Amino acid sequence: MCQKNCRGDCDCESQPMGGGQRGTKCDVRILLVGEPGVGKTSLILSLVGEEFPEDVPPRAEEITIPADVTPEKVPTHIVDFSNQEQSAEELSEEILKSNVICIVYSVVDDDTIDRITDYWLPLIRRVLGEEHSTPVVLVGNKVDLVEYSSLELILPIMNQNQEVETCVECSAKTLKNISELFYYAQKAVLHPTGPLYVPHERELTDKCKQALTRVFRICDFNNDGALNDFELDRFQQKCFNTPLEPQALQDLKALVSRQLPEGVREKEGDPKQGGLTLAGFLFLHKLFIQRGRHETTWTILRKFGYDDSLYLSREYLFPKIRVPAGTTTELTEKGHNFLKMLFEKHDLDKDEALCPNELEQLFSVCPVVPWGPELIYTVATNERRFLTKSGYLAMWTLTAALDVTKVMEYFAYLGFMSVTNAESQLDAVTVTRDKQLDLQLKQTMRNVFHCRIIGPQGAGKTSFLQGFLGRTAQETDEIPRAHLPRYTISSVPVYSQEKFLVLHEIDIFSMHDVLTPPELHCDVVCLLYDASNSKSFEYIARIYKKYFEKSRVPVLVVASKCDRSPVKQDYSVQPEEFCNLHKLPPPQMFTTTPATAGEPAKVSRDIYIRLATMAAYPNLKRLVHVLQSRPSWIGEYTNQMMELPPEVTAWMKVGLGAAAVTVMGLLLMRTLKNANTAN
Structure with a gap:
């Protein structure tokens, strides 16, 4: 079913919104209203017959103009209203169905002008609501009978009523401006002025400024605050599929510079590197609209995903993607390259890290930053807790793995399609092959592997997750509890290939805890116990026997807190014997190497590499361990x-x-x- 207020069958749902040069309407329905005798019916018949009718009926039948004969290539329905033949209820129904309403008045009868504000505009508001968005066009007919213009009386009405889009003076008798009347009515629907411009303030609306600011920042590839010649040419080709002629470009900058000096930034010795500032870019669009060229602004906004209400359309933000059970989602090379470009664009001091201000600027074209304060504890940072490039890419990789919809939404905000010329954000992500098929073929093309870290409370799971990022137990203790993440991610080498390993912490609160299906869906399991607590191992032993004894998921047992004195476990068999009985690798020891004179504390990455290797090669469970451990x-x-x-x-x-x-x-x-x- 069409979601765009269209009538009848249409193929709207198969057409992406925000990608074309016209609005998102399938057709345009124009309703003509006004006082009796102002010439509504004559206007319609003069348009269709291309001559003034001698015999005019009380009301013209509905006229449909095919798309191929209209300037905007949209089917157009023209509807007449007559007080003689129709009731007030029928008038209300027609107002509700219309896309644009033309209020016709006679330029020789001031009473018909007074009725615009006394009757017609209030009636339309009663039917549609005070905040309605249906545009109104004022039509002054019978200009052939006078030698003056009625615009002096009409302009105050236009300025005081925001729904009034424009005014057209015409003559049904001489055919003057008849075609223009219906063209402007079409244009009022497909390229409305209201969302863009406030006439009485002679200023762009706040929403329009916000949308154009996003467009500007996306197109400012070198992030210097001005669109240079190269950036303006790419912008022109993106929006209008044609290059910008050098002379036209210089004329455009000269026009802005004359009226708004701060709108153009000059660069000594290289005029091509100077360019249009944000103030100049906004001023240029205000000029377009004031000169009746608002379709230019709409073309640009729609290319960048905006709908008629200046919101990014749902179809633009969330293209449909199917992720079957057993598959995962990852970033493609195209997605990675786009992210690297964004990082380099906003790393202003070129220190290979994004400070909080740089990160905020990167996401300034988005409603909010997609990650909270836990970000710097989820991925690698530098010593100042700034996001490194590897940590930045890892965080996006984690987001793609856990919430691919969010990745596509934010790639849309950040201008992925505009920068890469991709059809949609689907080019930035890939759905991996079913894991069961990977197991059958004994090979995988995945680059991201999921590891569940399962153990009782207090076993050291948080330290294990933070150790993956190179943080010691002391550094982990300094993290605010409210900011502790349940996930960490980093890249690790697996036989000379860089893979991403996602660690997910799962607490076991009692011996009888139940794991959910999502918690069981992973590539490798790390069962972690506290070697200094005699009750700790039993928790993970029970979990293993309940969920993983007959599973094909590789399992590694890890003993934490090995810097303390290990104790005998209160279980029927000790960890080493348990692993041997169940053909698991021997328990691995995990601890932070304490600091010594001249040597800082550090965390070995061997266990994490082993987990990633087991995840990548699940068919070789014990062999992976043997090959990586020197007997x-x-x-x-x-x-x-x-x-x-x-x-x-x-x-x-x-x-x-x-x-x-x-x-x-x-x-x-x-x-x-x-x-x-x-x-």
Whole structure:
């Protein structure tokens, strides 16, 4: 069903809003009202017959003008009203159905002019509401009978009534301005002045200024506060599909400079790098509207997604995307490149980080910044807690993974389609292949992997999440509790390829806690317990046996707080034996390396790399761990070999190397065989 107040069948829903040069109406319905004898019917018949009718009926039948013969290429319906044949109820119905209302008056009868404000405008407001948006066109007929203009009487009416779009003087008898009358009526619907301009203030509306300011900032690619020749030419081609001639460009800047000196910024030695400031850009549009060229402003606004009420249309912000179960969403290379361009544009001091002011400027074209104060604890920052480029890209990657709709909304605000010439924000995101298919094919093209960090309260999950970002336990303790995120994300190397790992903290409050399906949907699980608390391991052991014992999701057990004295766990088996029984990698130790003289505290990334590798290669659960962990016997024999003579060491190295290759080959074959059997 059409959502644009159209009548009858149409294909509006298949047409993207905000992309064309005209409004979003499927057709235009023009209603002519006025006092008896002012010439409403004669105007319609003169337009259709191209001559003045000698015999005029009380009312003309509804006329439909095909799209191909109208200037705006929109079907137009012209409706006459007659007090003789129609009731007040029928008049109200026609007012409600119309897109524009022409109030016709006679230039030779001042009483018909008085009735505009005494009767017709109040009637329209009663039917449509005081704040209605249906434009009104005042039509002065019978100018062939006078040698003066009625505009002196009409201008105060136009200035005092915002719904009055324009006034046209014409003659049904001589056909003067008949075509123009209906063209302006069409134009009032498709390119209304009301949302753009306040006539009595001779100023742009606040919403229009806000919209044009967003357009300006998107097109200011070098972020210097002025549109230079290159930027203006790209803007022209984006909006009107034609380049801007050099002379026309200079004339335009000269026009603005004469009337508003601060509207143009000159650059010594390179006039092409000077340009139109925001003040000049807004002034130029005010000039367009004052000269009756408001369709130019509308063309620009619609190219940047605005609807007739100067809101970004829902279709523009939220293109339809289907994300089936088992799939995930990631940014494409085109999306990443757009984000990098934005970062470089707003990193004014070129320190590879965005300070709060720079971040605020980046999102100045959006209603609000999409992230709260937890941002700087979710991704990597520099020592001043400014957002680094890697942290910035990681945060967008996390947003795409968790809320792809928000990514598409903000990419629209930020001008993705305008900058990249993409059809929609769908070019910025991709839906990955079903994970089950990845498991069957034993390979994945994903770049983002999800890890659930599950454990009892107090086990150290928050420290583990912050450790992923290189923060020590002491630094984690200094984070305000209200700003602690449930997620962290960073890039990690997986066999020389950079992948993103998303850590999601899940608390276990009791032995009988239930995990939800979304919590179980992940690529790898980290079961974390406190090695210094004898009750801690039982929580994760029960969770493993309940949810993951028969699952194909890789699991890694991690013992935290290993800087304290470990204690025996109050469970039927100890963690090492539990992992061995369930064919899991041995428990991994996690702690922050304490600071020493001259060496700051630090966090090892080995566990995080292991988790990412297990997520990327789930079919090789144990092998991944073995390949990334040097067995202790290798270390012992290596140390012994260092004490032997060189000639003996050489032969032993060869033998040991051959043996290691054989063992690893057998282990690989066995693991692959088990994986195939499991599948």
